[in-house]
Amino acid sequence: MGAGTRSDGGGGGGGGVTLAMHVVGFALSTLGFGLTVMVIYLNCWSIYSHGPGTYMQSGLWNICVRNASTERGEVCRQFYTALSQPRFFQVVRALMLMAVAVGAIALFVSTLGTACARRFSEHASTKTKLTCAGGALWLLTGLCVMLAVSLYANFVVSQLYNPLEPYGVRFSFGAALYTGWLAGAFIVIGGALMVAVFFRKNSLRTTYRFVITDIVASP
Numbered sequence: 001m002g003a004g005t006r007s008d009g010g011g012g013g014g015g016g017v018t019l020a021m022h023v024v025g026f027a028l029s030t031l032g033f034g035l036t037v038m039v040i041y042l043n044c045w046s047i048y049s050h051g052p053g054t055y056m057q058s059g060l061w062n063i064c065v066r067n068a069s070t071e072r073g074e075v076c077r078q079f080y081t082a083l084s085q086p087r088f089f090q091v092v093r094a095l096m097l098m099a100v101a102v103g104a105i106a107l108f109v110s111t112l113g114t115a116c117a118r119r120f121s122e123h124a125s126t127k128t129k130l131t132c133a134g135g136a137l138w139l140l141t142g143l144c145v146m147l148a149v150s151l152y153a154n155f156v157v158s159q160l161y162n163p164l165e166p167y168g169v170r171f172s173f174g175a176a177l178y179t180g181w182l183a184g185a186f187i188v189i190g191g192a193l194m195v196a197v198f199f200r201k202n203s204l205r206t207t208y209r210f211v212i213t214d215i216v217a218s219p
């Protein structure tokens with residue numbers, strides 16, 4: 001009985017390391033998910049400037065124009081129709097929306113796998129499996145975010161060398177791109193840590209059982 005209890009809990013120093021990996025992974029993934037939701041609504045994915053005080057910022061849903069020569073300040077409007085945007089733009093939107101949907105499921109599943117969710121899971125092995133499933137979903141979420149942001153960044157870079165663009169127009173990355181990369185990195189690292197918890201606990205459980213077997217079998 002004692003051996004079974006210890007094998008599930010993964011006690012000792014190994015259990016402390018596993019708990020730390022779980023907590024850090026969950027915290028990083030949740031933080032990255034919050035940043036992802038924020039990035040979707042930011043209007044600074046790309047910046048186009050033409051002369052001092054005149055620039056245009058573009059997001060996934062709105063475009064904002066600012067002209068220092070007028071008193072209106074920054075004026076934003078929504079894109080007229082989604083179909084009027086380039087195909088890559090639709091892919092970026094779809095990836096970000098999918099990241100939010102999968103991330104919400106990952107948040108729910110990984111929350112069930114935490115130590116504080118005992119009423120949903122009575123056995124440590126079940127919690128570990130939930131943690132692994134949540135980590136895998138976080139990895140998918142992070143990859144969607146990283147891919148979406150990288151596709152958009154590739155478009156901005158392509159405009160730098162576009163001979164059809166007027167002379168003097170400058171294209172640059174907006175703050176949303178950097179925030180998106182950071183969010184994706186947080187989610188991927190957090191998800192990887194949570195998946196690692198599953199394999200680490202299985203390794204500790206197997207090692208402990210081998211030790212108990214050797215002790216019992218020894219004369």
